[in-house]
Amino acid sequence: MLPDYYSPDEETAISIMKHAFNLGCNLFDTAIVPEYGDAEIKLGKFAAHIGREKIIISDKSRFFYGDEMYKAVYKSCENLGTYTDIYFVHQVHEGNEEVTFGRYGAVDALNELKAEGKIKFTGIASHYYDILLRGAKDKRVDVLQGSGNILERGMLNRIESESLFRQKGFILNKVYAAGILPYFFQIQTLLSGALSYPISSALIGMGNHEQVEQAMLKEPKNYTRPAFSQVMSILEKSFVPIPCDRCQRCRCIYGTEIHTIFRQYNYYFLGKDYWALRKLDLSINESAAQCKKCTDMTCMKKCPHSINIPETVQMIKRLVEIHVRNSLI
Ligand code: SF4
Numbered sequence: 144m145l146p147d148y149y150s151p152d153e154e155t156a157i158s159i160m161k162h163a164f165n166l167g168c169n170l171f172d173t174a175i176v177p178e179y180g181d182a183e184i185k186l187g188k189f190a191a192h193i194g195r196e197k198i199i200i201s202d203k204s205r206f207f208y209g210d211e212m213y214k215a216v217y218k219s220c221e222n223l224g225t226y227t228d229i230y231f232v233h234q235v236h237e238g239n240e241e242v243t244f245g246r247y248g249a250v251d252a253l254n255e256l257k258a259e260g261k262i263k264f265t266g267i268a269s270h271y272y273d274i275l276l277r278g279a280k281d282k283r284v285d286v287l288q289g290s291g292n293i294l295e296r297g298m299l300n301r302i303e304s305e306s307l308f309r310q311k312g313f314i315l316n317k318v319y320a321a322g323i324l325p326y327f328f329q330i331q332t333l334l335s336g337a338l339s340y341p342i343s344s345a346l347i348g349m350g351n352h353e354q355v356e357q358a359m360l361k362e363p364k365n366y367t368r369p370a371f372s373q374v375m376s377i378l379e380k381s382f383v384p385i386p387c388d389r390c391q392r393c394r395c396i397y398g399t400e401i402h403t404i405f406r407q408y409n410y411y412f413l414g415k416d417y418w419a420l421r422k423l424d425l426s427i428n429e430s431a432a433q434c435k436k437c438t439d440m441t442c443m444k445k446c447p448h449s450i451n452i453p454e455t456v457q458m459i460k461r462l463v464e465i466h467v468r469n470s471l472i
């Protein structure tokens with residue numbers, strides 16, 4: 144439980160985890176103190192209560208140099224009071240990729256810790272397809288963690304068609320898209336859609352007993368997903384969504400992260416108003432200015448949904464101007 148969002152007291156947290164366990168949940172994901180508040184400590188107490196061997200614990204930290212990662216894992220095990228089954232290098236991206244995968248980097252450290260028996264499996268967690276693909280090719284990496292849901296399914300589609308991923312475990316987060324998709328779709332649709340992809344497990348945030356019961360559904364015979372066009376037509380009842388599935392095929396020569404901007408636009412209308420607007424406000428003017436003078440436009444060539452990217456960027460800039468102005472009045 145992220146401290147700024149929701150942090151139940153220890154007794155409540157353990158009772159929620161126990162309820163999920165009794166309904167079949169056997170994987171519990173956490174991250175380091177203080178990034179995730181005291182979640183490691185609560186999870187460690189739950190593990191001792193229920194019987195450590197009955198559950199799988201996955202943990203993570205944002206350390207990319209080997210020596211820092213090494214210390215972080217020791218600290219996590221101390222907080223948990225036990226070993227972790229899977230330990231992820233968290234939020235790997237272009238800026239820290241070389242350090243993470245390089246000699247004496249975090250991946251090397253996790254391998255050493257695996258040999259010592261401190262962890263059982265090594266992991267890479269990233270929001271980026273190219274990083275996950277690099278992890279899939281790397282023999283030192285056992286498990287990958289990435290994001291996706293029935294709306295942001297582009298990366299999952301690519302993972303589904305790349306056989307290299309079948310050789311690793313794959314844990315999926317953001318199945319509810321930070322809690323916003325359940326306002327538009329049934330939980331069953333979201334879960335079934337996620338589990339229809341070749342993944343090992345889906346991470347679901349559960350903050351009370353009711354949410355546990357909603358998430359721990361009976362296993363259906365088959366997992367199905369609605370077509371992307373169906374998802375769009377449901378969202379179109381509330382706003383005009385950008386039909387971006389975050390496949391990350393588009394590349395901007397100036398480095399604009401197109402899929403992130405489009406995500407923030409959609410999230411703004413899906414209910415994450417303030418957060419999305421603030422994020423957009425940070426970079427949209429620069430991106431829009433670059434699009435105006437750009438003659439390259441190769442970004443559009445690989446878009447499976449034929450989005451006019453530069454025009455959409457200008458439209459978002461206008462939206463941000465209006466809404467930031469209104470929020471200041
Ligand atoms: S059109 Fe805009 S987003 Fe596309 S490559 Fe040019 S500057 Fe980047």
Ligand code: SF4
Pocket residue numbers: 297386387388389390391392393401402405445446447448449450452
């Ligand atoms: S804009 Fe198109 S190519 Fe880029 S991430 Fe979205 S769907 Fe993929």
